[in-house]
Amino acid sequence: MLGEFEYLILSAATRLGEGAYGAAIRQEIEETTRQRCSIGALYTTLDRLERKGLIKTWMGDPTPQRGGRPKRMVRVTANGIRAASNFYLTVTRVSRGVSWEVNRIALRP
């Protein structure tokens, strides 16, 4: 079972597709969650996800925008997509009938 932050990274990386790398994933997570995402948490979790075989990372080409430094590119593997789908299904299933879920459906226009 994935952790919450692992799921956030997998979702952000999947949404970004070819453009998924450290800074972009971090920005995506900060914008969607409206919370700070530390580089320490991001990079150590990327390592953990890679060890689990859920993502693949490699060093991209250096760009002038980054002061000639390369990006750490990220691609979600098939196992990663499966793990994120399972996590989402589990959260959806376990949330069925609970007050915030019922209220959310009732409030939906």
Next chain:
Amino acid sequence: MGSEPDRSPTMTRIGWRLVDILSRMLDTDERQAVRGDFAESGQSVARAIRDISDLVVRRQIGLWTVWQPWLALVGIACLAGVPLSRIAFRLNVELGQQLAVYYTYGVHLGTLLTPQQDIAWLLCLAIALLLWSWTCGFVLGSLSGPAVWLTWSVFYFMVLDFASVRFVLSGNIILRDSQPVRILMAAALPLNPAGLLFSFSALWGAFMGVRRRVLPSRTACILASAITIFTILLTWMSGWYETAHELWSSGAWHGDSWATRLLPFVVVSWPITYLLATANRKQTHSHKETT
């Protein structure tokens, strides 16, 4: 992002310099990626320092999730460090006494042994200290990897200070006119012959250990033979003092047995067995690969 105000250009420059220094504790690829992320997102220096410190701390903690740095810390820095500290302390005291008496009075200090025996003993002790320090340093570096800065520091202070602190606490050494700066310098810097021999040898060993990880089987065997020879020699030679004191006291003095004298030398020699084991394993692997 990048919303925190920077105080002044000088502070900002110092801040980025600090980020640069801290990022050197990361591996090259990660350092480049993180510095690139900072540049791209236009992050403030305050947040960059916080972020890089957070990552460095996480990476350093991550190094201790395997057993190797723990073995280096407990087995070498603490276990082998204690007898090595006593050996270095003994070399310093005996060498210092001999030199002081020779330069002051022009005679050999009466240890109940001949000058030749005393010189042979001190020479063997110094060579053995070099060998033990290098071996301990190498295995420390090999086991610790990037965590070597911490394990080596513990090892360094343990060897430099353990015996002195023990003697001070037991009341055998009384610090007179103790000035904090002088005590601090004596505790932190290798300001004596044994301290210098140990420091340079152990530092060189640790450097080689981090870079090479294992020794070629032949080198490990030669080193093991040298350490075994010096261990036997020192156990035998330290018996000269015990015998001389027993004779001088007409049997009233009961010196340490050979087993008691051998024990600290064996404890400080254990890293060579690790070197032999890893060197042999590497050779076995390459042999299997070729067959």
